[in-house]
Amino acid sequence: MTRTHVFVTDGEPIRSNWREAFPQAQLGHAGATSCEAIIVWVLLPYTGDITPLIRQWQRMACDAPVVALSDEPRDEEGMVALRAGVSGYCNGYASPAVLQQVAETVLQGGVWLGQSLLQKLVATTAQNLPKPAVASSDWALSLTEREVMVARAVASGASNKEIADQLNITERTVKAHLTAAFEKLKVRDRLQLTLLVNGITELKAPS
Amino acid sequence: MTRTHVFVTDGEPIRSNWREAFPQAQLGHAGATSCEAIIVWVLLPYTGDITPLIRQWQRMACDAPVVALSDEPRDEEGMVALRAGVSGYCNGYASPAVLQQVAETVLQGGVWLGQSLLQKLVATTAQNLPKPAVASSDWALSLTEREVMVARAVASGASNKEIADQLNITERTVKAHLTAAFEKLKVRDRLQLTLLVNGITELKAPS
DNA sequence: AAAACCATTGTACTGAAGTACAACCCGGGA
């Protein structure tokens, strides 16, 4: 079998736009144990977990790049596909030109994404990455050692009683530390404290 | 002025690899007020905030795609550039072939990134946000539309009263939705719901 | 039409969270 483009579908034949982009395109067989492909194009099914599907074809294709095709591209689905390790995520009805474009990018070691998905990736990462790194010590700065311990426990979902047992102190003392932390961090309750500690929200007034 | 590739540098002339990739390439003038370009390639300065620079050329080029070129590509710099809205981020000394590759991708509405940067994006996002972005449908799957709305509000730190006002319903109704959500998601209170919605913890038993 | 699900709301209750106003102990610095 020559190394060529392999399209994996759920029974569907090769579409005309795929064929047009890659005349030698072949259909992947679900039952196959190995696959010699330049690129594996996986048409995502509408339902079910796509991660195993992608992983499976990655293995079978000996780590050849896998591109996910979706007839209803959604950012969420794209995220899942990326986590599974695809090298690209694009519309199943993309034009032959775009498909060839994707192929070139992927073969050069790049990753092909739509604008929307990428922006979401960047936005969310940009929001969540800096906090743990930068601001993680931020909220803790104005707190005492004990207050930080209690705050961390709260932020993991523990109740006052549980924290008390964990730290071998009274529930009353836990409340005392919490009240102090609330005041210092300008939050009103344990939930907002949790958001702060977990980097979901920002500090109001930098102490 | 014909629409062509415009390279923006800090006084540096057009490099040979740029010229080779795009023979009609032109230098962008910092003082210009507008610019008719297919793609604007901005060579990032070593120091200073690159965001205004990128934004400026996006405006001047009437939202033509902007690609950032960096002689010392770093993931952090790439992140900043992406947040600023660039459609690509690659090495300033990239080969003409790669540059053309980038151009094609960008012109088709794609985004061009190096493997490293993209992987970091995905990795960090997958760690920090897999829940909000990916599993967002996860926890939300078993909930009704209304329950999801309330859950999201709770997860942002709102009180029952605030949510009630926000949704124009009674506090009692908010409690009803919450109770249902707790039951379905196997959590005991709003704080653990928050952790789930914000992707800090995992779903216990997929319903 | 009956069943099932959803959204909505009510009253009343329990319990946890959070605050007010304290007190005590301990170690370090003025």
Place this chain on the structure above:
DNA sequence: TCCCGGGTTGTACTTCAGTACAATGGTTTT
């Protein structure tokens, strides 16, 4: 020595969250 800050705890109180036990009306499915 006295003061101060941190850690600890107590009692009493208010407020909010959450549950129990309901009911009503609308929509969809059977």
